[in-house]
Amino acid sequence: MPLVPYKVVEKxxxxxxxxxxxEKWSNLVKVYFNINGVIISVETKGVDVxxxxxxxxxxxxxxxxxxxxxxxxxxxxx
Numbered sequence: 001m002p003l004v005p006y007k008v009v010e011k012x013x014x015x016x017x018x019x020x021x022x023e024k025w026s027n028l029v030k031v032y033f034n035i036n037g038v039i040i041s042v043e044t045k046g047v048d049v050x051x052x053x054x055x056x057x058x059x060x061x062x063x064x065x066x067x068x069x070x071x072x073x074x075x076x077x078x
Contacts, residue, residue: 003046006031008074013040016060035060049076 013033014021022034026044033040038059047055056062056070071077 002049002077004049004052004076005046006042006044008076009042009047009052012056012070012074013042016062017066019060 056067
């Protein structure tokens with residue numbers, strides 16, 4: 001599966017509608033986001049498309065139509 005570049009993942013996570021971003025911290029390999037009380041771990045090299053869809057859907061309770069819209073806006077092909 002293709003990787004979604006880290007910069008795109010970060011942009012999407014930081015712009016989630018109605019989300020509260022409490023913290024963001026990192027080490028050399030991963031960046032962690034605290035979004036609405038859910039800790040999301042993202043590798044700095046990028047994220048697999050399926051894994052990213054799983055994060056958005058299952059961990060952040062984003063609807064499939066919103067995921068489809070966000071992916072289209074950011075030119076991500078699943």
